[in-house]
Amino acid sequence: MNSFEWLIGLRYTRAKRRNGFISFISAASMIGIALGVAALIVVLSVMNGFQREIRGRILEVASHVQASGPGNRLADWQAVASELSRRDPVVLASAPYVQAQGLISFDGNVQGAMLRGVLPDQEDQVAGLGRHMVAGRLDALKPGEFGIILGQDLARALGVAVGEKVNMITPQGNMTPAGLVPRFKTFTVVGLFRIDMYQYDAGLALVALADAQKLFRMGDDVSGVRLKISDPLDAPQVAQRLAQNNQRPLWFSDWTMENSQYFRAVQIEKRMMFLILTLIIAVATFNLVSGLVMAVTDKQADIAILRTLGAAPSSILKIFVIQGATVGIVGTVAGVIGGVVLAINVGTVVSFFEGLLGTQVLSPQVYLISSLPSEVLPTDVAAIGLIALVLAFLATLYPSWRAAKTNPAEALRYE
Incomplete structure (x- = not known):
């Protein structure tokens, strides 16, 4: 111009x-x-x-990438975790888990919950749940002591406080002459957490990995391995990459799939x-x-x-x-x-x-x-x-x- x-x-x-x-x-x-x-x-x-x-808040509880076995069972998880960490350099940490649905009852109140068995020291490396404890500590989950950590809203709905005992009812039952009877196990509440997301605060309970394996009769097997990667936003690509190069029968998912809606x-x-x-x-x-x-x-x-x-x-x-x-x-x-x-x-x-x-x-x-x-x-x-x-x-x-x-x-x- x-x-x-x-x-x-x-x-x-x-x-x-x-x-x-x-x-x-x-x-x-x-x-x-x-x-x-x-x-x-x-x-x-x-x-x-x-x-x-x-x-x-989701990433404080959910894993970036999750590898689970067929039928929700994975044997030799240590080798799997080591192999996945070695295969991709963006994998920073791993932790095993056992996860299944159950019912928690206390004083006549019953609430459904997702029960997750964890190793506290390794779980803290893949998620930040330990930073959101409002009572007790994550490492209070000791194998064989059957302690349980509840979301604060779940504890409020049950009316239970730290130190009190709750009953866990699992889908796997015992066969008796009277028929199939649900299995019961008593847990002691050793902590409460709050993420400020209702789906976790009102629907998640944590126990020690060994206790969850006994409760669900899994032996030494676990449900899968949770992985932490360097950039959570790359989780879909990392999950796809691990699935393509994998020789084991594993199912890979990531946190965006679990919260896709x-x-x-x-x-x-x-x-x-x-x-x-x-x-x-x-x-x-x-x-x-x-x-x-x-x-x-x-x-x-x-x-x-x-x-x-x-x-x-x-x-x-x-x-x-x-x-x-x-x-x-x-x-x-x-x-x-x-x-x-x-x-x-x-x-x-x-x-x-x-x-x-x-x-x-x-x-x-x-x-x-x-x-x-x-x-x-x-x-x-x-x-x-x-x-x-x-x-x-x-x-x-x-x-x-x-x-x-x-x-x-x-x-x-x-x-």
Whole structure:
């Protein structure tokens, strides 16, 4: 573009117009684009924060990758764990487990739970459950002592406290003359944990690995091996890689498979919010179209003079493209800066309004968090800014084309 096109286009953007309503529409378009961009950045950042928060809590309990044997039985787990760790350098730690469903009863209350047998010292290397103990310690699980650690919500539903005894009822029964009778085993509650995820706090119980093997008559076998890898986000690829190179009859799964419905729902919600809030930016760009159309009408005489001085129709088009694009760029840049600053400090802003209004937006009893988490992803910011700029540029094309088609003789007839 020639320098005079930039000069006139930027001058038209800054100049006060004879019709003040045109300036108002341009300012409204700029503010609308900025607000739309900022809102989109803040909403997506908060959703990213929630996803990171929930992902972190899941990974405190779930293993990154899990290798289980056929029929939920795996023999010689030490060799399997050693082989998997040696085969892929991203595998940092491993731990055996025994896992099965059972019923826990106490004082007339009965609750279903997932019973997991673990080795406390190795379990702490693949998951962070030990950091979430609210009573007792994970290493209180001693082989042969039949201690049990319950999720806090599960313990509350049973009405049991640390030191009291509960009965575990297993699906494997004993055959008697009266028929199949469920097996019972008494465990002593030695600890409670809280992850702040209901599915674990209300449905998971931990016992020593040897005790679980005796309870479910597994001998020296286990259900499988839990693996920790260097980057949890690479778990699907690592699980697939281990499965392809594996010579044993093993079934590999990862934490994203176990929670696939949740993450699929979050992704769908994020995409829909992105689409809905992008419409806000689109509405602002429609205002930009109307403002430019009015500006073209207001500048008919100027366009005619430029044409008579030798300006080509393409130069007129570029002048108004520059004028509209400037509004879009300023609005986008302001929105990006404002959105990023607000997204980074959204917790502080919400706390300020909570104190000002004397209310609590997020109750920990309901939402399990007391402040809004936020994670600003550069890719999201770049995509939002690019979309806003593209929409603003497209909005300038029709008014600029109309300006380029202006007939100088018709425009100066009544001047």
